[in-house]
Amino acid sequence: MPPLEIAKNYFELSNDSNFAAISQLFHAGSTFRSGKGELFLGVENIMAMQKLHHGSYAKLEWLVRSVSEVKPGIVHFVFDFKGETQLGEQVEYSGMEDVIVFDGKIQHVQVQLKYTD
Numbered sequence: 001m002p003p004l005e006i007a008k009n010y011f012e013l014s015n016d017s018n019f020a021a022i023s024q025l026f027h028a029g030s031t032f033r034s035g036k037g038e039l040f041l042g043v044e045n046i047m048a049m050q051k052l053h054h055g056s057y058a059k060l061e062w063l064v065r066s067v068s069e070v071k072p073g074i075v076h077f078v079f080d081f082k083g084e085t086q087l088g089e090q091v092e093y094s095g096m097e098d099v100i101v102f103d104g105k106i107q108h109v110q111v112q113l114k115y116t117d
Contacts, residue, residue, distance in 0.1 A: 003101035007075035035113035
């Protein structure tokens with residue numbers, strides 16, 4: 001599967017909170033920098049972080065505003081996020097996400113957020 005399709009699939013699976021399928025997209029030693037600047041090493045740690053994040057919401061959705069493969073294997077997304085926390089609070093923010101694909105797997109993800117409260 002080409003890098004652009006892998007990255008798009010990652011976003012689709014994230015909207016479904018399909019962690020089993022998401023984990024299959026990553027290398028065992030992949031890295032992830034969250035929008036809060038936290039670094040995670042390894043698919044197990046990345047999945048634990050994502051499960052915690054998703055679990056804090058009753059509803060969540062990432063809406064892709066634009067996506068392009070800016071260099072071979074480097075896919076850049078601009079997105080909007082809308083969610084409802086477990087306490088019923090509405091959360092909205094926008095951001096950018098770079099997904100680096102190497103050897104048919106996600107090697108690194110980097111998120112940069114812009115809060116729109």
